[in-house]
Amino acid sequence: MKLLHIDSSILGESAATRPITAAIVDALKSGAPSLEVTYRDLAAAPLPHLTLGHMPGDENASPEQAESQAALDEFLAADIVVIGAPMYNFTIPSQLKSWLDRVLIAGKTFRYTENGAEGLAGDKRVIVAVSRGGLYGPETPSAAAEHVETYLRAALGFIGVTDPEFIIAEGLKLSPEAYDAALSGALKQAAQLKPA
Numbered sequence: 001m002k003l004l005h006i007d008s009s010i011l012g013e014s015a016a017t018r019p020i021t022a023a024i025v026d027a028l029k030s031g032a033p034s035l036e037v038t039y040r041d042l043a044a045a046p047l048p049h050l051t052l053g054h055m056p057g058d059e060n061a062s063p064e065q066a067e068s069q070a071a072l073d074e075f076l077a078a079d080i081v082v083i084g085a086p087m088y089n090f091t092i093p094s095q096l097k098s099w100l101d102r103v104l105i106a107g108k109t110f111r112y113t114e115n116g117a118e119g120l121a122g123d124k125r126v127i128v129a130v131s132r133g134g135l136y137g138p139e140t141p142s143a144a145a146e147h148v149e150t151y152l153r154a155a156l157g158f159i160g161v162t163d164p165e166f167i168i169a170e171g172l173k174l175s176p177e178a179y180d181a182a183l184s185g186a187l188k189q190a191a192q193l194k195p196a
Contacts, residue, residue, distance in 0.1 A: 043095055
């Protein structure tokens with residue numbers, strides 16, 4: 001069984017999502033010690049913004065196409081995908097968007113049919129760790145500005161992952177106490193995940 005672990009926060013060791021994704025991976029490995037983990041840090045080694053020259057390619061691909069193909073292949077090979085997705089300016093980091101641009105590929109993770117788009121990656125378990133400085137949950141005044149969870153649900157649903165799991169730490173910038181409470185709550189949720 002294979003797991004793909006994606007981090008995208010630019011904050012390094014100060015990031016809230018990084019300890020959460022690590023805790024998620026640890027919880028999943030507790031039930032499957034032989035779980036094969038591939039790690040990709042999109043902040044340390046970002047994929048360039050997508051151009052036609054970066055579209056995944058075959059064995060005759062350019063280095064840029066080969067890099068995109070490698071990202072796609074990692075995703076396709078994974079049974080489980082763990083994604084760290086901090087909220088930056090109401091949406092996902094551009095580094096994560098660049099990775100998603102390599103993953104949402106017609107003929108690989110979705111296809112168009114006479115009935116519309118059909119996802120081809122629905123056999124994967126996807127768990128997303130989200131961090132937000134403010135409060136953007138469904139019952140909050142800022143809910144309409146939340147474009148991390150909503151965007152990822154739409155993008156993942158488009159490729160067939162219709163039931164992604166989300167662990168959310170929010171209100172992190174409200175106070176040190178709020179930060180500690182949100183992070184510890186998210187880490188507790190991660191520890192309670194069903195193992196792989």
